[in-house]
Amino acid sequence: AQRVTQPEKLLSVFKGAPVELKCNYSYSGSPELFWYVQYSRQRLQLLLRHISRESIKGFTADLNKGETSFHLKKPFAQEEDSAMYYCALLKSGAGKSTFGDGTTLTVKP
Amino acid sequence: IAGITQAPTSQILAAGRRMTLRCTQDMRHNAMYWYRQDLGLGLRLIHYSNTAGTTGKGEVPDGYSVSRANTDDFPLTLASAVPSQTSVYFCASSEGDSNQPQHFGDGTRLSIL
Numbered sequence: 001a002q003r004v005t006q007p008e009k010l011l012s013v014f015k016g017a018p019v020e021l022k023c024n025y026s027y028s029g030s031p032e033l034f035w036y037v038q039y040s041r042q043r044l045q046l047l048l049r050h051i052s053r054e055s056i057k058g059f060t061a062d063l064n065k066g067e068t069s070f071h072l073k074k075p076f077a078q079e080e081d082s083a084m085y086y087c088a089l090l091k092s093g094a095g096k097s098t099f100g101d102g103t104t105l106t107v108k109p
Numbered sequence: 110i111a112g113i114t115q116a117p118t119s120q121i122l123a124a125g126r127r128m129t130l131r132c133t134q135d136m137r138h139n140a141m142y143w144y145r146q147d148l149g150l151g152l153r154l155i156h157y158s159n160t161a162g163t164t165g166k167g168e169v170p171d172g173y174s175v176s177r178a179n180t181d182d183f184p185l186t187l188a189s190a191v192p193s194q195t196s197v198y199f200c201a202s203s204e205g206d207s208n209q210p211q212h213f214g215d216g217t218r219l220s221i222l
Contacts, residue, residue: 009149032208044152044199044213051208086152090208096142096167097211101151 002027004089006100013077014108021072021103023061023087032090033070034097035061039083047072047085057081077107112136113214115200121220122190130185130217132200140203141183142167142211143175145196152199158183190221 003026013019025031035047048056050063050070061072070087087100116131134141143155144167154167158177172194174186183202187194197218201211 006151034210036210036213043215044201046210046212049210088211090210096140096154096157099144099152099154101149 002031002089002091002098004087004098004100006085006087006103008103009101010104010106012106012108015079016076019074019077019081019105019107021085021087021105023070023072023100025068025070025087025089027068027089027091029091031063033061033063034088034090035059035070035072036086036088036099037083038086044086077105079107079109081105082107113200113202113212115198115214115217117217118215119218119220121222124190124192124221126190128187128190128219130187130198130200130219132183132185132214133181134183134200134202134212135181136202136212137180138202138204138212139180141177142201142203143173143183143185144199144201145169145194146199146216147196155185155198192221195219195221 005024033050036044037047038044059074084102086102088097090097113134139160142157144152153169155173156175158164161180197216199216200214203211
């Protein structure tokens with residue numbers, strides 16, 4: 001069965017510092033991986049997905065199949081990045097996603 | 110604005126009562142999902158539906174039931190609420206059989222006393 005692990009429940013950095021939210025997965029097939037974000041009092045929304053290979057709000061994430069990781073990175077954190085971040089794995093063609101437990105990021109001024 | 114609508118926004122309920130959380134989407138997505146979000150436990154899938162007329166059990170289905178009579182609606186019912194079902198409930202939808210992300214509602218905050 002597939003599994004998604006986000007080892008850090010809480011992560012705190014200062015504004016302007018680099019930030020990396022870790023995500024590791026276990027899945028025997030070819031995964032589709034996503035990062036979702038939930039800002040305070042808002043709904044979860046898609047941040048980015050690995051196949052798009054784009055940068056959203058300065059965030060990037062690279063799928064490393066060798067290390068089975070999909071870490072989310074941003075070189076210079078902003079206060080508005082403070083939110084809960086979820087990594088999710090979608091089995092190819094299955095529809096259902098498996099979510100990690102989430103990481104709460106706090107960016108301090 | 111197109112998307113997912115959940116109702117109610119919040120509810121306080123006595124233990125033992127029956128409660129239905131409503132979820133409606135207007136994106137004509139085939140698949141719909143119900144999650145509960147608990148502190149320290151992330152998002153856990155309760156039930157899902159790949160298409161109208163079909164449903165499946167997720168990770169934590171006990172105490173909950175769902176129905177999918179049509180494409181747009183996916184209500185979640187607690188037949189006899191218990192305090193451990195106090196949580197925030199999120200409904201989501203996706204195109205289902207394609208590798209598309211999920212779209213979420215605003216959530217329902219449910220407290221069982």
